[in-house]
Amino acid sequence: MGHYLPDRVVTNAEFEASVDTSDEWIRARTGIEQRHFAAEGQTTSDLARRAAEAALENAGLKADDIDAIVLATSTADLTFPSAATMVQHALGMTRGFAFDVQAVCAGFVYALTNANALIVSGQAERILVIGAETFSRIMDWSDRTTCVLFGDGAGALILEAQEGQGSSADRGILATDLNSDGRHRDILYVDGGVSTQSTGHLRMQGKEVFRHAVEKLAKTAETALARAGLGHDDIDWIVPHQANLRIITATAKKLNHPMDRVIVTVQDHGNTSAASIPLALSVGSAEGRIKQGDLLVTEAIGGGLAWGSVVLRW
Template sequence: MTFARIAGTGSYLPENIVTNKDLERRVDTTDQWIRERTGIEQRHIAAEDQSTVDLAEPASRRALEAAGIDASELDLIIVATTTPDKIFPSSACLLQARLGVGGCPAFDVQAVCSGFIYALATAEKFIRSGSSKKALVVGAEVFSRILNWDDRTTCVLFGDGAGAVVLEASEEAGVLSTHLHADGNYADLLQVPCGISHHYEQVKAGQAFVEMRGNEVFKVAVNTLGKIVDETLEATQMSKSDIDWLVPHQANLRIISATAKKLDMPMDQVVVTVNRHGNTSAASIPLALDVAVRDGRIKRGQVLLLEAFGGGFTWGSALIRY
């Protein structure tokens, strides 16, 4: 039987750092308020001339280098993003050209903060079916472009960045299980309420901004992520103690802590980057994964639970033996 395993990870963050103190000078908020409610201290913001693919490319090259393969060996590229460079072609196609390869399938996935889990699950199924042997899976966002920087309830939460993994076919199980869900009935709780075919006048006026009903999102997220922990463990017949690391979507430290509590897991077994990165949407899990791999915390053979919740609502998990 063929499985998919992570062969290499990579990430990239824009150089420009915006601290909570910087935001105090821009909107009616405080460093203390942001820290207490979210755990965020700073976030990286792309330069005006940086696009999503500009962030995805160096993250991808670092993942390829870590995997020890050349871009020409890739036979699948999937980019998870809510902030593509263009309406079309896809950011995956643009990234493919940057990497100097062509011919293999390349496409985007849009599931907002759950996007990387969706993309990972899709690539894993390509590999298990025999359709792919080496896949590049990227989460990349320039989320700052869809923020209203006068709205203190949303602009303090998000940042920009990219993370990537190379998946390859293996005789040893790497991705143990994936679980994907969505419920569009909650769409109005977290959304950008306009687009190309709906309320386009807002887009033309430069008013395509994130809107969020934070308290309601928080309640659904905590409840939903708790359930998907149970679903994942039941599907794999594993116990909470079998999991070495929780690598969650980095949205809010309180949500992360609630999931760790559900797993009876101390916070020193949880990879937390939200304090330095903010919420980078589809990029947050691969960013956090790469940080913990490169600093030596995550080691080969360990079991990781990746989980995310995002607009849609969408949510998902992946259980991985690294």
């Protein structure tokens, strides 16, 4: 594992001068205390490369030990080429393949599921899975309901093929569940893009997103657990998408899981979209909370709507 956060830390108090909000209001509704913003000229692939380097160092591997890169992002540097190929080049990786996955906040769950499938099908043996975002570039700074929520960052995980018994006692990814429903596009989207010839800003109907999130996140986690032949009592840690503390708490309650066994980083990072789960995994691992053999459930929901979960044993 590895992660990277930009140097600039933005506290809630910084927003008080520009929009009608306060530190107390933001903390009470979201649990967020601060977030990181990328520096001028610092791109998503820059953040991803730094997280990838940290993961490679943590694993004792070199770039050419990796067969593929799957990078989840909604804020790639350019329309093309993919941010993943930029990271491939920046790392000095001269073999294999790289591509981006776009599923907004659910991006890392989608990327991890794709990477697992590539390994199981024999397409690759070792894959660098990255979530990286610069959401500060698509904020409407006059919209107090959204601009205080998001931050920038990147997290990376290296997934490797190993022999197992095919049981829930194996290490690695045990089960996944992916979903989407385009009927709900208008509750969370960016009002611009390449074919509309504008960058656009993030737009969100917060109450509707909250309602869908709690219901769908709990259900997808239960579905993935059932596919793995496991239940609520088998979970050691929930590592959720870090969107909002109230969503995290409500989802844990639906799963009958105590909050002291949930990895929470939203207070320090804000919502970093596809980067939030790998950031939380990296922090939880670095702090020694997540240990080898622990059973983890990760779940996320984002624009689309797209949502899903992964059950894995560390």
